[in-house]
Amino acid sequence: xxxxxxxxxxxxxxxESSKVGMWLFIFTELLLFGALFVIYAVYRYMNPDAFHLAxxxxxxxxxxxxxxxxxxxxxxxxxxxxxxxxGQRNVAIGLxxxxxxxxxxxxxxxxxxxGVKFSHGIWPGSEHMMxxxxxxxxxxxxxxxxxxxxxxLHIIIGxxxxxxxVRGLVRGKVHADRPSLLDNCGLYWHLVDLIWIFLFPLxxxxx
Amino acid sequence: xxxxxxxxxxxxTYQGKYKGLLGWILSTDHKRIGLLYLYxxxxxFTTGVLLGLAMKFELLAPGKTIMxxxxxxxxxxxxxxxxxxxxxxxxxxxxxxxxxxxxMIGARDVAFPxxxxxxxxxxxxGVFLVLAALLFGKGSPDTGWTxxxxxxxxxxxxxxxxxxxxFVLGFSSILTGLNFLVTIHRLRCKGMKWMxxxxxxxxxxxxxxxQLLATPVVGITLVLVALERVFGVGIxxxxxxxxxxxxxxxxxxxxxxxxxxxxxxxxxxxxxxIPTFSQKHIFGYKALIASTMAIAFxxxxxxxxxxxTAGMSGTAQYYFSLLTFIVAIPSAIKVFNWISTLYKGxxxxxxxxxxxxxxxxxxxxxxxxxxxxxxxxxxxxxxxTAFVVAHFHYIxxxxxxxxxxxxxxxxxxKIFGRMYDKAWANTGWLVFxxxxxxxxxxxxxxxMMGMPRRYYDYLEEFHGGxxxxxxxxxxxxxxxxIIVVNLVRSAxxxxxxxxxxxxxxxxxxxxxxxxxVLNFDEEPVLGEKDGPYNYE
Numbered sequence: 001x002x003x004x005x006x007x008x009x010x011x012x013x014x015x016e017s018s019k020v021g022m023w024l025f026i027f028t029e030l031l032l033f034g035a036l037f038v039i040y041a042v043y044r045y046m047n048p049d050a051f052h053l054a055x056x057x058x059x060x061x062x063x064x065x066x067x068x069x070x071x072x073x074x075x076x077x078x079x080x081x082x083x084x085x086x087g088q089r090n091v092a093i094g095l096x097x098x099x100x101x102x103x104x105x106x107x108x109x110x111x112x113x114x115g116v117k118f119s120h121g122i123w124p125g126s127e128h129m130m131x132x133x134x135x136x137x138x139x140x141x142x143x144x145x146x147x148x149x150x151x152x153l154h155i156i157i158g159x160x161x162x163x164x165x166v167r168g169l170v171r172g173k174v175h176a177d178r179p180s181l182l183d184n185c186g187l188y189w190h191l192v193d194l195i196w197i198f199l200f201p202l203x204x205x206x207x
Numbered sequence: 208x209x210x211x212x213x214x215x216x217x218x219x220t221y222q223g224k225y226k227g228l229l230g231w232i233l234s235t236d237h238k239r240i241g242l243l244y245l246y247x248x249x250x251x252f253t254t255g256v257l258l259g260l261a262m263k264f265e266l267l268a269p270g271k272t273i274m275x276x277x278x279x280x281x282x283x284x285x286x287x288x289x290x291x292x293x294x295x296x297x298x299x300x301x302x303x304x305x306x307x308x309x310x311m312i313g314a315r316d317v318a319f320p321x322x323x324x325x326x327x328x329x330x331x332x333g334v335f336l337v338l339a340a341l342l343f344g345k346g347s348p349d350t351g352w353t354x355x356x357x358x359x360x361x362x363x364x365x366x367x368x369x370x371x372x373x374f375v376l377g378f379s380s381i382l383t384g385l386n387f388l389v390t391i392h393r394l395r396c397k398g399m400k401w402m403x404x405x406x407x408x409x410x411x412x413x414x415x416x417x418q419l420l421a422t423p424v425v426g427i428t429l430v431l432v433a434l435e436r437v438f439g440v441g442i443x444x445x446x447x448x449x450x451x452x453x454x455x456x457x458x459x460x461x462x463x464x465x466x467x468x469x470x471x472x473x474x475x476x477x478x479x480x481i482p483t484f485s486q487k488h489i490f491g492y493k494a495l496i497a498s499t500m501a502i503a504f505x506x507x508x509x510x511x512x513x514x515x516t517a518g519m520s521g522t523a524q525y526y527f528s529l530l531t532f533i534v535a536i537p538s539a540i541k542v543f544n545w546i547s548t549l550y551k552g553x554x555x556x557x558x559x560x561x562x563x564x565x566x567x568x569x570x571x572x573x574x575x576x577x578x579x580x581x582x583x584x585x586x587x588x589x590x591x592t593a594f595v596v597a598h599f600h601y602i603x604x605x606x607x608x609x610x611x612x613x614x615x616x617x618x619x620x621k622i623f624g625r626m627y628d629k630a631w632a633n634t635g636w637l638v639f640x641x642x643x644x645x646x647x648x649x650x651x652x653x654x655m656m657g658m659p660r661r662y663y664d665y666l667e668e669f670h671g672g673x674x675x676x677x678x679x680x681x682x683x684x685x686x687x688x689i690i691v692v693n694l695v696r697s698a699x700x701x702x703x704x705x706x707x708x709x710x711x712x713x714x715x716x717x718x719x720x721x722x723x724v725l726n727f728d729e730e731p732v733l734g735e736k737d738g739p740y741n742y743e
Contacts, residue, residue, distance in 0.1 A: 017318045017393045024385045024419055031423040035457055039442060042453060125439035135448025142440035
């Protein structure tokens with residue numbers, strides 16, 4: 001290749017830009033869920049009894065376990081960020097991996113939780129729901145599946161970002177002077193955690 | 208760090224890592240991406256225009272003229288989806304924002320060039336998804352571009368790809384907004400203080416915030432409609448306890464701010480053109496910035512005025528009506544400032560100037576007719592009539608569309624390094640402008656007389672106005688052809704353009720035409736006395 005005709009863009013890495021960009025993206029995620037929280041608030045206000053009744057159906061033990069492990073995972077990813085700042089690359093890789101595994105455990109719990117609902121004949125549009133449930137209960141479970149489902153999707157996205165972060169760490173592209181990918185991975189994971197912190201009481205605890 | 212550009216190589220001709228077409232569709236250069244958007248949006252606009260012409264032809268006479276009622280429903284739906292989501296929402300930010308924003312603030316590129324390219328790819332993906340809805344499945348979407356519940360999940364037509372396509376286009380729009388926000392915050396050159404930013408940049412800034420904060424709401428709302436269709440979750444389905452009015456609220460919480468996504472950058476382009484062709488400092492620079500941010504903010508709070516007749520408490524109606532009147536004030540401030548800038552200016556009458564002043568003319572008619580719709584009593588009378596269509600097209604086509612044409616004629620010599628044929632450009636403008644007036648003005652009258660919108664048929668008494676309107680659509684199309692042929696021809700064969708043909712003061716006029724790959728040889732520095740509108 002003729003070098004004279006080859007024009008490259010300069011390296012534009014700017015940690016501050018990456019961080020601001022991620023925060024802005026987190027705003028959009030909050031609004032995405034924000035609309036769902038508004039819908040939840042409206043329907044809860046319109047159907048207080050049905051929401052109470054339907055909320056009893058949910059398994060509070062699994063919900064609590066998932067809340068606790070998700071909080072722990074937020075801690076481990078924050079520790080990974082700190083480890084990288086101190087230049088401890090292998091510690092950081094280990095901590096991100098632990099976070100990844102916790103995310104996986106969360107999803108497995110979710111799988112069993114949804115599975116039990118399905119075995120009770122509860123899923124959107126199921127015969128059991130259409131024939132035996134009130135409108136309020138249908139809305140509760142509709143929102144339950146949509147909101148926890150969308151949250152689970154975000155868990156998966158967060159885990160995918162972790163894969164890229166670990167790859168960057170292993171290849172040496174993410175390091176103490178260039179930590180944005182891991183930092184943003186952590187920020188995103190905290191968002192996923194934060195949304196769950198609101199979902200958990202709204203569906204499992206409030207009566 | 209910087210590898211210097213080959214002497215004479217500009218962004219149109221340089222050879223990067225990839226050759227030929229790949230060198231364009233995989234380029235992360237903001238200027239190339241801007242051109243990719245220009246070509247894609249021009250293609251979609253032409254498609255939308257053809258659909259619009261088909262509708263106007265159908266309305267040439269009462270009864271069936273060229274298409275069945277169901278076809279007409281699909282045509283106005285697809286016309287709306289294309290024009291809103293693929294043309295006017297991305298329109299000025301994606302094309303001229305990408306082409307000019309980094310240069311105007313003295314930067315080499317946007318903050319995230321790869322993300323920028325991803326935005327364009329998402330745009331293309333969204334376009335193909337929507338087109339898939341037309342080609343496959345049981346009939347084209349027929350809900351109108353608003354996808355109102357419950358019809359949007361009851362109709363048998365092919366809604367899912369269209370809804371998903373709109374979602375993807377929204378994602379593209381969010382990423383562009385995010386990119387521009389970070390760019391404006393982080394990449395301004397030395398001396399480019401906030402109070403020295405060109406007004407086009409300020410409007411892109413306001414727009415970007417709206418793109419970022421409003422689009423996710425419609426995104427999730429569209430997802431819910433899709434889930435409603437597939438699983439029947441019940442959230443908007445009255446048969447399962449859901450509330451279709453809630454859909455309308457969520458839809459307009461985005462889609463009203465979205466009309467400010469459409470109009471703010473248009474106002475920004477006009478705010479660049481008016482001072483350049485008056486050779487005079489813009490009147491009320493700070494007032495224009497304040498009005499931009501006021502529109503961006505108050506625009507969030509007026510969505511309910513789309514739903515006055517849909518079922519809403521009296522209190523809510525008063526509130527939304529009052530705020531609608533308030534949001535008109537910053538727009539009026541802008542018009543006042545543009546006119547005041549012209550006063551005692553050394554006016555250089557050129558094609559962009561014609562477009563800009565005709566923009567002010569149609570924008571004012573569009574804006575004032577909006578107040579007729581924002582007032583509760585008159586809205587009940589003209590709601591869902593041709594009056595609404597006329598108002599909307601006066602604002603969005605006459606506003607954003609005219610500003611787009613103004614901007615392309617303004618920045619064309621910078622973008623392509625060639626000048627267009629001015630006589631043909633002026634002719635194109637005149638024919639287009641006359642056609643526009645003939646096309647939409649009768650619809651105000653027809654709406655007042657009670658002709659409903661979204662029907663392929665009408666009563667005999669509306670025939671006269673419709674003939675004039677259809678005739679206008681042909682004149683407008685002729686003007687459009689003249690403009691496009693002239694620009695396409697000039698991009699290839701026009702006379703080479705100077706770096707600063709209009710004697711503008713913003714930074715893009717300090718670099719060669721077309722700009723070099725990295726925009727500036729050295730990072731520009733703005734002195735104390737430099738400013739975007741500092742004319743002698």
